[in-house]
Amino acid sequence: MPSLYLLIPIALLFVGLAAVLYWWAVRSGQYRDLDREADRILYHEPDPSKRQANDISSTEEGNDKP
Amino acid sequence: MNACFHCAQALPSKSNWRIEESDGSKSFCCPACMAVYQCIHAGGFDQYYARRSEPAATPVEALSTKNYRDYDGLLDSFDFVKYKESRYTADLLVTDLRCSACAWLLESVLGRLPGVQSVSVSLYQKKLSISWEEGRLALSDIMQCADDYGYPVEPWTEFARNRAQAETREQLQRRLGVAGLLMMQVGMMSIGLYAGDWQGMDSATQTLMRVASLLLSAIALCYCAVPFLKGAFSAVRHFHLTMDVPISIALLTAFGYSVYATVFDLDHVYFDTVCMFVFFLLLSRFVEARSRDVLHSGGGSLLPAVAQRRSRDAGAGAPASEYVLVGELRVGDQVLCKPGEVAASDGCLLEGESAFDESAFSGESVPVRKTAGDRILAGACNLDNAVWYEVTCPSNASSITRIDELAESVRGAKPDYAQLIDRVSPWFTLVVLCLASITLLAWWSEGLQPALLASLAVLIISCPCALALATPVALTAAQVRAREAGVIPMSPRFLHTLPKVTDIVFDKTGTLSETRLTVSAICTKGLSKERALQVAASLQQVASHPLALSFVQANTAALLTIGEPCQHPGDGVSGELDGESFRLGRPDWASQVLPSAELEMPQRSHSVLCSSSGVYACFSVNERLRADAEQTCEVLRANGYRVHLLSGDNEDKVTAAAQRLSIDDAHFAMRPEDKVDAIVNIREAGGTTLMIGDGVNDAPVLSAADVSVAMLHAADISKSNADAVLLSERLMALPEMLRLGGETKRIVRQNIGWAVSYNSLSIPFAMFGLVPPWAAAIGMSLSSLIVIANALRLKRTPILARPLVSSNSHAAAGFPALKRVAEHA
Numbered sequence: 001m002p003s004l005y006l007l008i009p010i011a012l013l014f015v016g017l018a019a020v021l022y023w024w025a026v027r028s029g030q031y032r033d034l035d036r037e038a039d040r041i042l043y044h045e046p047d048p049s050k051r052q053a054n055d056i057s058s059t060e061e062g063n064d065k066p
Numbered sequence: 067m068n069a070c071f072h073c074a075q076a077l078p079s080k081s082n083w084r085i086e087e088s089d090g091s092k093s094f095c096c097p098a099c100m101a102v103y104q105c106i107h108a109g110g111f112d113q114y115y116a117r118r119s120e121p122a123a124t125p126v127e128a129l130s131t132k133n134y135r136d137y138d139g140l141l142d143s144f145d146f147v148k149y150k151e152s153r154y155t156a157d158l159l160v161t162d163l164r165c166s167a168c169a170w171l172l173e174s175v176l177g178r179l180p181g182v183q184s185v186s187v188s189l190y191q192k193k194l195s196i197s198w199e200e201g202r203l204a205l206s207d208i209m210q211c212a213d214d215y216g217y218p219v220e221p222w223t224e225f226a227r228n229r230a231q232a233e234t235r236e237q238l239q240r241r242l243g244v245a246g247l248l249m250m251q252v253g254m255m256s257i258g259l260y261a262g263d264w265q266g267m268d269s270a271t272q273t274l275m276r277v278a279s280l281l282l283s284a285i286a287l288c289y290c291a292v293p294f295l296k297g298a299f300s301a302v303r304h305f306h307l308t309m310d311v312p313i314s315i316a317l318l319t320a321f322g323y324s325v326y327a328t329v330f331d332l333d334h335v336y337f338d339t340v341c342m343f344v345f346f347l348l349l350s351r352f353v354e355a356r357s358r359d360v361l362h363s364g365g366g367s368l369l370p371a372v373a374q375r376r377s378r379d380a381g382a383g384a385p386a387s388e389y390v391l392v393g394e395l396r397v398g399d400q401v402l403c404k405p406g407e408v409a410a411s412d413g414c415l416l417e418g419e420s421a422f423d424e425s426a427f428s429g430e431s432v433p434v435r436k437t438a439g440d441r442i443l444a445g446a447c448n449l450d451n452a453v454w455y456e457v458t459c460p461s462n463a464s465s466i467t468r469i470d471e472l473a474e475s476v477r478g479a480k481p482d483y484a485q486l487i488d489r490v491s492p493w494f495t496l497v498v499l500c501l502a503s504i505t506l507l508a509w510w511s512e513g514l515q516p517a518l519l520a521s522l523a524v525l526i527i528s529c530p531c532a533l534a535l536a537t538p539v540a541l542t543a544a545q546v547r548a549r550e551a552g553v554i555p556m557s558p559r560f561l562h563t564l565p566k567v568t569d570i571v572f573d574k575t576g577t578l579s580e581t582r583l584t585v586s587a588i589c590t591k592g593l594s595k596e597r598a599l600q601v602a603a604s605l606q607q608v609a610s611h612p613l614a615l616s617f618v619q620a621n622t623a624a625l626l627t628i629g630e631p632c633q634h635p636g637d638g639v640s641g642e643l644d645g646e647s648f649r650l651g652r653p654d655w656a657s658q659v660l661p662s663a664e665l666e667m668p669q670r671s672h673s674v675l676c677s678s679s680g681v682y683a684c685f686s687v688n689e690r691l692r693a694d695a696e697q698t699c700e701v702l703r704a705n706g707y708r709v710h711l712l713s714g715d716n717e718d719k720v721t722a723a724a725q726r727l728s729i730d731d732a733h734f735a736m737r738p739e740d741k742v743d744a745i746v747n748i749r750e751a752g753g754t755t756l757m758i759g760d761g762v763n764d765a766p767v768l769s770a771a772d773v774s775v776a777m778l779h780a781a782d783i784s785k786s787n788a789d790a791v792l793l794s795e796r797l798m799a800l801p802e803m804l805r806l807g808g809e810t811k812r813i814v815r816q817n818i819g820w821a822v823s824y825n826s827l828s829i830p831f832a833m834f835g836l837v838p839p840w841a842a843a844i845g846m847s848l849s850s851l852i853v854i855a856n857a858l859r860l861k862r863t864p865i866l867a868r869p870l871v872s873s874n875s876h877a878a879a880g881f882p883a884l885k886r887v888a889e890h891a
Binding site: 004005008009011012015018019022023026027031032033036038039040042043044 | 113166169170236248251255271275278281282
């Protein structure tokens with residue numbers, strides 16, 4: 001089983017890599033909100049044609065509620 | 067469809083807030099909900115409604131104007147705002163965040179504001195972090211924009227404390243993930259090693275795999291296991307035994323022996339045991355920490371951050387008033403409180419008059435009218451018009467703080483579940499350590515290796531892993547189930563104490579009843595009830611009172627145009643319709659226009675509509691009981707619980723509610739102290755109490771009860787004194803929780819029974835050297851797995867379906883992932 005002498009160090013390398021990646025991901029805040037990320041893929045950008053309308057209408061409509 | 071399209075609350079009998087669109091008509095429960103919907107629709111964010119899993123919060127505040135402008139002047143003195151390189155960064159608390167769709171909506175909306183550089187919303191912490199360029203945008207614009215979309219925001223306080231907490235949790239998370247990776251890798255190699263023992267393996271390969279495992283588990287020990295080793299070290303230094311001590315001894319011995327075995331090429335190594343042990347221990351700590359701090363930042367702060375104070379030096383040219391931080395207010399300062407604002411400190415009204423909403427303090431559901439000289443409570447919301455008041459005590463001695471202190475003093479009196487474990491674990495530890503040393507001594511004559519192996523087997527087998535996991539695993543599984551039912555347990559005591567409960571105690575306002583008031587015409591003269599409500603609602607258009615909103619909601623017809631509308635603060639409204647001048651308001655005020663002084667009306671009337679030609683209608687103001695309140699009380703009684711009602715509200719309202727719910731034991735006009743006494747009485751009679759409440763006045767009684775639940779909209783102080791928070795407004799979750807509590811108790815018993823019998827049966831074998839350490843390790847893992855599998859059965863405890871958000875059902879059709887989300891909701 002001489003191939004193991006190569007494969008096991010490679011496996012160790014990969015574990016180390018995965019651990020470092022995980023460490024970085026936690027550090028950069030990607031695991032901060034576990035409740036949200038699962039749903040994120042479901043959202044798409046809102047309709048761009050209505051973009052302009054939003055900024056104006058939001059303030060106007062907000063203020064003249066009956 | 068009879069629920070509001072936006073907030074999913076039940077619609078008033080005939081709602082006239084309706085929008086016809088190509089994809090069907092949408093009904094709303096109030097103009098505020100409709101305005102928010104129009105806002106979202108105009109912005110092109112309609113997918114919010116399709117994706118959400120929780121209904122939106124009802125924008126009750128929308129009628130009052132929040133004075134966000136106040137924040138702009140003091141931007142640099144706040145600790146929630148930071149300034150760096152012409153960029154401001156602010157952290158804001160968004161209490162009404164419900165699900166990931168809310169977070170997405172808020173991010174998308176704010177991201178479009180000009181000058182915003184980055185915005186992120188954390189659903190977990192209910193926190194909005196936003197940074198923007200100086201000069202292009204004011205903080206108040208951001209706050210107002212979020213408010214327009216139905217999410218009132220406030221400053222994120224206790225900034226530093228939360229940051230430290232987040233840092234600890236993140237560290238734990240890093241350790242857990244790394245331990246998981248190491249466990250998998252070492253486990254893989256140990257399978258190779260076990261296979262080698264079975265089939266034969268040349269010693270060079272064996273050594274290679276052992277060395278690789280050694281390296282990996284050394285990382286697990288030196289990095290992942292640090293919290294346990296540290297805990298054990300400090301425990302030993304203070305001559306105090308905790309669970310960390312045997313855990314650390316087992317870890318160090320297993321690792322030390324395995325290193326020794328690797329170097330001298332002995333039979334077995336236990337690196338996989340080390341890694342697995344570390345991982346499971348970290349997992350249970352992580353789950354516990356996470357369930358503990360969920361929602362702790364969820365409530366809003368009760369007092370505003372800024373107050374408008376009348377300048378002390380009245381010199382010429384000095385501004386009449388200035389904005390100051392609330393903490394800087396001193397006794398004698400004169401402070402302005404505008405409509406819609408919350409009083410910043412206790413005080414005495416100087417000029418003007420207005421109505422204050424004190425329902426959070428007293429349970430009184432109808433606003434209280436205050437005139438000059440009356441006492442104002444910090445935290446009460448001003449409803450009618452701007453008033454000046456004089457500060458009578460510093461903010462740290464206000465009534466709200468005293469209630470908190472009362473709650474604190476009661477809390478210390480009840481035994482804590484965690485303390486029990488702390489009391490037992492030193493003895494357990496001591497016994498385990500004694501047994502291990504006895505084994506070591508007894509085998510000493512046989513030589514070092516068998517002695518070490520036997521005592522190691524004792525340490526591993528008696529490792530309280532299954533025993534330590536027995537309760538937390540069951541509680542964690544039950545907590546997951548509770549969350550699915552819409553309840554978040556805040557303390558481990560919650561599920562633990564539920565099975566003992568015999569008495570259920572309800573608060574009324576906001577708990578059994580909805581937070582909004584409803585208006586109905588109780589008698590009319592010469593008008594139909596519908597017409598009376600239409601006239602009344604039209605008159606109320608000018609008012610900014612929550613009661614006015616209730617009138618508008620109760621009305622089903624189109625609003626009429628009123629001539630010369632006028633609001634009379636504290637009294638009512640007046641206006642002209644078809645040449646006749648009407649008054650609507652307090653009976654004694656409205657009746658002044660009557661030619662004769664006599665006035666006949668039912669006792670319960672709250673408002674009267676009249677003109678000079680006579681009284682047209684009387685209205686009563688009612689609370690609406692929650693839809694499932696009756697069913698909940700019935701189910702509770704059917705299951706043998708005694709139901710009580712403690713309320714601060716007046717006699718009429720409380721007896722009416724108690725009659726409808728057939729509650730025999732109802733108390734009214736209770737102060738916080740009275741409620742605590744009532745609970746103590748029940749306990750002295752031998753009962754165990756479960757209290758459900760929401761107001762500030764409920765905080766002491768929530769902590770006095772054996773176990774307590776706060777409503778989601780409850781004040782922060784009440785939530786922090788409760789053992790669990792009800793996420794939805796579904797009261798039926800309570801009987802379900804009681805059942806879940808019983809199931810949990812059963813599972814915990816089974817688990818502990820199994821773990822104890824396993825340990826006590828196998829320890830003698832290990833002491834006699836009949837169990838090699840590898841078998842002990844497998845036995846330990848197996849017994850832990852059995853405990854875990856048993857606990858997972860709790861996730862199948864039945865829960866009634868939660869009411870579906872109407873928009874979800876059609877949006878989810880044909881989309882399996884969404885259907886799942888919808889079913890969860």
